[in-house]
Amino acid sequence: xxxxxxxxxxxxxxxxxxxxxxxxxxxxxxxxxxxxxxxxxxxxxxxxxxxxxxxxxxxxxxxxxxxxxxxxxxxxxxxxxxxxxxxxxxxxxxxxxxxxxxxxxxxxxxxxxxxxxxxxxxxxxxxxxxxxxxxxxxxxxxxxxxxxxxxxxxxxxxxxxxxxxxxxxxxxxxxxxxxxxxxxxxxxxxxxxxxxxxxxxxxxxxxxxxxxxxxxxxxxxxxxxxxxxxxxxxxxxxxxxxxxxxxxxxxxxx
Numbered sequence: 001x002x003x004x005x006x007x008x009x010x011x012x013x014x015x016x017x018x019x020x021x022x023x024x025x026x027x028x029x030x031x032x033x034x035x036x037x038x039x040x041x042x043x044x045x046x047x048x049x050x051x052x053x054x055x056x057x058x059x060x061x062x063x064x065x066x067x068x069x070x071x072x073x074x075x076x077x078x079x080x081x082x083x084x085x086x087x088x089x090x091x092x093x094x095x096x097x098x099x100x101x102x103x104x105x106x107x108x109x110x111x112x113x114x115x116x117x118x119x120x121x122x123x124x125x126x127x128x129x130x131x132x133x134x135x136x137x138x139x140x141x142x143x144x145x146x147x148x149x150x151x152x153x154x155x156x157x158x159x160x161x162x163x164x165x166x167x168x169x170x171x172x173x174x175x176x177x178x179x180x181x182x183x184x185x186x187x188x189x190x191x192x193x194x195x196x197x198x199x200x201x202x203x204x205x206x207x208x209x210x211x212x213x214x215x216x217x218x219x220x221x222x223x224x225x226x227x228x229x230x231x232x233x234x235x236x237x238x239x240x241x242x243x244x245x246x247x248x249x250x251x252x253x254x
């Protein structure tokens with residue numbers, strides 16, 4: 001009997017290191033670099049492209065950048081290049097903007113403006129005109145808010161709000177999940193969530209479609225103002241071609 005117990009203890013000791021040494025499952029990073037290319041539409045006519053990428057910087061900072069320009073015959077009429085850059089860091093797994101820069105060049109009228117988010121001084125500074133505003137805790141810029149939206153939706157949020165730093169000052173925006181859609185692609189389907197802006201006093205309205213399988217990356221962004229439509233639609237993600245077919249299915253969320 002003693003030999004049997006000793007044998008069982010020996011077997012247990014032999015198994016113990018295996019259990020202890022089992023590697024932990026790797027946790028998914030909060031953010032990961034990516035590259036995306038969008039087609040640009042004006043009133044359902046494709047007029048250009050926008051190339052976007054998220055880059056990790058030293059000291060825990062990130063940069064999200066976008067370069068948009070016209071293509072084809074339209075480029076002869078509208079030679080503008082629009083470059084946007086949003087620099088931010090993560091604070092307790094939440095996005096804190098640091099600086100946003102907008103540069104339009106190449107055409108007859110150039111335009112530049114720069115917004116600095118000073119979290120120590122608790123103010124938002126507009127470098128192009130010298131204006132300053134108190135810095136709200138939900139501050140975001142026009143480009144970086146898309147990354148912030150992705151992070152919040154990943155945490156299961158159905159309603160999100162931002163104070164966006166626009167060219168002419170700060171404005172509150174709120175968005176909510178409105179429904180689900182399935183987009184047929186040339187190589188399968190893509191499940192999406194439709195995110196709609198809750199109306200405020202400004203004339204423009206935003207609608208976004210995001211893909212949970214792509215970390216809630218916006219696949220289509222629409223901006224409607226005074227009856228005119230501007231839209232971005234994803235064409236390529238990290239080298240993968242995203243080619244949308246004709247039909248789509250919609251399902252309203254309760």
